[in-house]
Amino acid sequence: xxxxxxxxxxxxxxxxxxxxxxxxxINGIFFSLDSMLLKTGLGGSPFCDPLFWLLAPLFAAGCxxxxxxxxxxxxxxxxxKRREVFRTLRSKPGRWCILxxxxxxxxxxxxxxxxxxxxxPAYALPITTLYPAIAAVLARVFLKxxxxxxxxxxxLCCVAGAAVISCAPAAAVQDSPHLYLGIAFAFVAALGxxxxxxxxxxxxxxxxxxxxxxxxxxxxxxxxxxxIIPVAAAWLVLQGHGSVLADMAVRAVHSRELWLFxxxxxxxxxxxxxxxxxxxxxxxxxxxxLNITYAxxxxxxxxxxxxxxxxxxLLAGAGLVFCGVVFVIRSRHExxxxxxxx
Amino acid sequence: MNRPPSRxxxxxxxxxxxxxxxxTAEEIRSGLAGFYPGERHLCTEAVELHLQALRxxxxxxxxxxxxxxxxxxxxxxxxxxxxxRVQRNLE
Numbered sequence: 387x388x389x390x391x392x393x394x395x396x397x398x399x400x401x402x403x404x405x406x407x408x409x410x411x412i413n414g415i416f417f418s419l420d421s422m423l424l425k426t427g428l429g430g431s432p433f434c435d436p437l438f439w440l441l442a443p444l445f446a447a448g449c450x451x452x453x454x455x456x457x458x459x460x461x462x463x464x465x466x467k468r469r470e471v472f473r474t475l476r477s478k479p480g481r482w483c484i485l486x487x488x489x490x491x492x493x494x495x496x497x498x499x500x501x502x503x504x505x506x507p508a509y510a511l512p513i514t515t516l517y518p519a520i521a522a523v524l525a526r527v528f529l530k531x532x533x534x535x536x537x538x539x540x541x542l543c544c545v546a547g548a549a550v551i552s553c554a555p556a557a558a559v560q561d562s563p564h565l566y567l568g569i570a571f572a573f574v575a576a577l578g579x580x581x582x583x584x585x586x587x588x589x590x591x592x593x594x595x596x597x598x599x600x601x602x603x604x605x606x607x608x609x610x611x612x613x614i615i616p617v618a619a620a621w622l623v624l625q626g627h628g629s630v631l632a633d634m635a636v637r638a639v640h641s642r643e644l645w646l647f648x649x650x651x652x653x654x655x656x657x658x659x660x661x662x663x664x665x666x667x668x669x670x671x672x673x674x675x676l677n678i679t680y681a682x683x684x685x686x687x688x689x690x691x692x693x694x695x696x697x698x699x700l701l702a703g704a705g706l707v708f709c710g711v712v713f714v715i716r717s718r719h720e721x722x723x724x725x726x727x728x
Numbered sequence: 729m730n731r732p733p734s735r736x737x738x739x740x741x742x743x744x745x746x747x748x749x750x751x752t753a754e755e756i757r758s759g760l761a762g763f764y765p766g767e768r769h770l771c772t773e774a775v776e777l778h779l780q781a782l783r784x785x786x787x788x789x790x791x792x793x794x795x796x797x798x799x800x801x802x803x804x805x806x807x808x809x810x811x812x813r814v815q816r817n818l819e
Binding site for chain 1: 734735736737738739742753763767768769772776777778781782783785786787789792801802813817818819
């Protein structure tokens with residue numbers, strides 16, 4: 387290769403990797419704000435009623451994905467990619483994104499909600515923060531992704547830091563008769579989210595990230611509103627809470643919280659766009675490690691917007707996540723190639 | 729390229745490179761423009777980004793410019809693994 391073309395190639399590689407790292411890092415900020423809005427909405431009436439412990443979060447997740455899908459379609463239409471979105475829905479690589487949505491919604495979100503209900507947040511939150519580590523293993527096995535020593539170390543620091551931050555104090559540990567089942571569901575959720583990311587990354591080999599995300603969101607929203615939410619609602623009706631459900635539906639439509647879910651969906655659209663671009667440009671393991679920095683941003687936003695107290699545990703967790711991010715950003719790859727060739 | 733409208737742009741870039749000839753982003757864009765009439769996203773910068781992404785996942789690689797020194801820009805070809813993956817997705 388001539389010196390000029392080598393220099394040009396290095397320049398393009400550096401710009402590509404820098405852009406990938408930047409969007410993956412930004413993703414954590416949006417993801418954190420998105421989670422905060424969802425949490426605020428679920429804390430308000432009528433969604434905070436204990437009777438709706440399963441239906442309310444699933445409904446919120448459905449509204450979130452529907453709003454995100456609409457904004458994504460708007461952005462893609464503005465960029466002239468609307469036809470590419472519908473072409474992708476029918477294409478072979480598009481099936482990976484559809485599979486990601488079919489895994490992510492029921493296993494990821496469904497498993498997480500059941501883990502929260504059966505084992506409590508003290509177990510559910512730290513276990514589900516393992517998803518980037520599981521995703522890295524899946525990416526290594528199925529996508530043959532290269533994971534450098536620094537990336538691996540950074541990923542471990544990020545996961546450990548996020549687990550420390552999300553660990554509930556001992557007093558919050560709930561005594562449940564279904565504790566072990568709840569813990570199993572927490573692992574299923576982590577596996578679901580990890581598999582979702584790897585499926586999407588596999589599809590993105592031949593699909594642009596913004597388009598792949600739109601396909602994922604359309605399928606996920608359809609799955610929530612056509613299957614998951616009706617099943618959860620039917621379960622409530624079968625338990626004899628039909629009239630309460632009808633009342634909840636009326637109050638939900640007129641509530642401020644509904645708009646919080648849609649707002650979260652719009653933020654989620656931006657967050658996921660950055661995340662998908664990151665996975666495509668710098669690989670699943672590095673993008674996942676930077677995604678989990680939402681825990682770090684969560685501390686900052688909780689202090690600024692909710693006057694939360696900064697404890698030693700939060701500072702220790704934040705320190706670990708920060709060290710992990712430094713390792714991930716400073717990890718070097720051979721050129722921009724992320725995978726081992728056959 | 730029998731059924732181009734059913735293929736995503738990125739997959740069609742791979743299909744175009746199946747003949748083994750090295751091409752620049754601009755050459756690929758002009759080759760694909762007829763398949764996606766009126767689609768604004770098909771510009772040289774976007775094709776360059778597609779090629780970078782395809783390179784990152786090991787589907788394409790840089791061609792040796794010694795084969796064609798007249799070109800000013802980088803040229804790309806399919807890798808052996810990339811050729812198999814493109815063919816698998818076209819089936």
